[in-house]
Amino acid sequence: MATTSYTLVIGDKNFSSWSLRPWLALTHCGIPFAEERIRLRQPDSKAAILRHTPAGKVPALKTTGGVVWDSLAIVEYLAERHREHRLWPADEEARAHARSISAEMHSGFVALRNDMSMDLLARLPPPPIGEVLETDIRRIVALWKDAHTRFGHGGPFLFGAFSNADAMFAPVATRFRTYGVDLSRFGDDGTAAAYVRAILDLPEMAEWAEGAKAEVRQRASA
């Protein structure tokens, strides 16, 4: 493992679900990094992000060698550079499965992302659940159960121990809490609800939420 000198460029902790993913992987593993926070939805947000990454989106991980951007690329990079943390499962079949569902999260679930956007500190009524959103929620419930049943070994996370797949799905757990979604209405036998609790009970998730509260307080007093 190489020594690290990382800066993770992230957006608002209350809203930036993509930022949470690599932040959680880094923090859960205890990999040291500095945070560079950019307030999103401001006239100068884009220019501020572009100072760090050519993609113009957060998150981005600045390393001694350059910059890695896009949440999935960053967690892949971390898994490769910090193998001792086993951010992907050791077993080849489990690893392929973890990558598949992480890619599915990264490229899909558009209705869930649009209609139930991350609003970490809020507690809101569920949005109208149309057919497409229902399909997204049912698919997530099913894929969590499938991964946990096949590869979870009775542990709290999808592949037993914490992995990049959990980092990729963590914001979804917060959305289900924010919007008070009763997962049993979407085919859950309790596995998905227990998984949501396991994610939300992570001390690192409480730390991220504290950071979100601090940002809100700071802005209220500015």
Ligand SMILES: N[C@@H](CCC(=O)N[C@@H](CS)C(=O)NCC(=O)O)C(=O)O
């Ligand atoms: N596919 C990207 C998506 C990144 C993304 O959409 N980030 C949002 C914040 S959560 C952003 O930077 N928005 C600011 C903008 O587009 O100007 C990833 O996985 O990192």
